[in-house]
Amino acid sequence: MLERQNYDIAALFEARERERFDIHTRYLNEQMVRVLRTIGYDVGFRRGLGQYLYDRNDARYLDLLSGFGVFGIGRNHPALRVALESVLDAELPNLVQMDVPPLAGVLAERLLGKAPYLDKVFFANSGTESVEAAIKFARAATGRSRILSCEHAFHGLTFGSLSLIGDDIFKNGFEPLLGDCAAVPFNDLNALEDKLRTREVAAFIVEPIQGKGVHLPSPDYLKNAAELCRRYGSLFIADEIQCGLGRTGKFFAVDHFDVKPDMILVAKALSGGHVPVGAVLTRKDIYDKLFNRMDRAVVHGSTFAKNDLAMAAGIATLEVIESEKLVENAARTGQRLLTAFKDMAERHELLCDVRGLGLMIGIEFGTPKSLKLRASWTMIETASRGLFCQLITIPLFKEHKILTQVAGHGSRTIKLLPPYVIADDDCAWIEKAFDTVIAESHRVPGAIWSLGKTLIENAAAARRAQAS
Numbered sequence: 402m403l404e405r406q407n408y409d410i411a412a413l414f415e416a417r418e419r420e421r422f423d424i425h426t427r428y429l430n431e432q433m434v435r436v437l438r439t440i441g442y443d444v445g446f447r448r449g450l451g452q453y454l455y456d457r458n459d460a461r462y463l464d465l466l467s468g469f470g471v472f473g474i475g476r477n478h479p480a481l482r483v484a485l486e487s488v489l490d491a492e493l494p495n496l497v498q499m500d501v502p503p504l505a506g507v508l509a510e511r512l513l514g515k516a517p518y519l520d521k522v523f524f525a526n527s528g529t530e531s532v533e534a535a536i537k538f539a540r541a542a543t544g545r546s547r548i549l550s551c552e553h554a555f556h557g558l559t560f561g562s563l564s565l566i567g568d569d570i571f572k573n574g575f576e577p578l579l580g581d582c583a584a585v586p587f588n589d590l591n592a593l594e595d596k597l598r599t600r601e602v603a604a605f606i607v608e609p610i611q612g613k614g615v616h617l618p619s620p621d622y623l624k625n626a627a628e629l630c631r632r633y634g635s636l637f638i639a640d641e642i643q644c645g646l647g648r649t650g651k652f653f654a655v656d657h658f659d660v661k662p663d664m665i666l667v668a669k670a671l672s673g674g675h676v677p678v679g680a681v682l683t684r685k686d687i688y689d690k691l692f693n694r695m696d697r698a699v700v701h702g703s704t705f706a707k708n709d710l711a712m713a714a715g716i717a718t719l720e721v722i723e724s725e726k727l728v729e730n731a732a733r734t735g736q737r738l739l740t741a742f743k744d745m746a747e748r749h750e751l752l753c754d755v756r757g758l759g760l761m762i763g764i765e766f767g768t769p770k771s772l773k774l775r776a777s778w779t780m781i782e783t784a785s786r787g788l789f790c791q792l793i794t795i796p797l798f799k800e801h802k803i804l805t806q807v808a809g810h811g812s813r814t815i816k817l818l819p820p821y822v823i824a825d826d827d828c829a830w831i832e833k834a835f836d837t838v839i840a841e842s843h844r845v846p847g848a849i850w851s852l853g854k855t856l857i858e859n860a861a862a863a864r865r866a867q868a869s
Contacts, residue, residue: 529557615763
């Protein structure tokens, strides 16, 4: 008989929880620990349920990051737990390599039901793996090599995906990257056509809403971009890894723009937050160019991609989204929050723009007009671009128990990606907390600007210590 104490992972978590920073410093990413210590995020999260996190003192926090979009249905949803437990209890014949798993077929069927103009699904383990697969599919289907993406895009951090993103901080130290990739400005059809008309482009991959900064396309951009791709024989790929599966108030973000991509990439929320899963939805003629003979049946794959736990997580997640009407809730609560933030922008000069769809919202800060504020803003932003946003996120976390973060390196935009399950009480919590903190940031001198000076001094001290 198994001795339970040897496999009681909850007890192991409990026993080692307070050592998390020490063991990560010793065995994992020491720099991440330094970041968290600098901004005071050592509260020791011990439990998560729905849209809430609970720290070691059982204080409740509202999570507006949701694992960067992973927890669309919230943390530890009971339906997902039942689904995963049923797989384990059934002792299913998982990952039989000389067989095809039924649950993968079921999940593929349900995903394609949301995009009836597509025919086939390829499963992967993550969003970046889905992007890598899409690159291979596009090259095989078109016989071309060039892949286009957009400036300021984010598509993942594995080698091919990294070659398509628009932020040098992720690329530095890893060049040369995948060859024959190029970027065009987001929302610029002329720049896109200039590249496409060479007829060397296999595919154009674009986030319908750019995650870094939460930038929305003009109303006809995606539809016209897809038309240009068809005209020049290139594939149009929608990367919905973050913005898909209901986040924007429609199941796919492209549904807002009346466009039918040649491929749709999903991941993150499809996992339900427990077992990673990504997927490429595509047309049969594209799929068949890759898997075109029996001896090429395994020309691309991923060992764990169709495992039963991942497929069950995906099936259960789609069922929860449908049965609990979470797409509709994302649309309703997202509109409420957008309206509230736009009202704040009318009253607070540091808040310069609010944009988003559904529960993907960007709150951008910018240079104020009044002299006192402008001097303080300039000091902070000169020391480190995007630092001002931390002067908002830190008090939101410490004083109002709201977890959020900036939309990218050096960004002046705070991004909200809450679970789709948030309620009106949560919206009121968000609105009151943001309004209070933003109002405080307009007081000079004040606690927020003192925090900024402290962060600058700490960063300078850390650089000196590292140099020595």
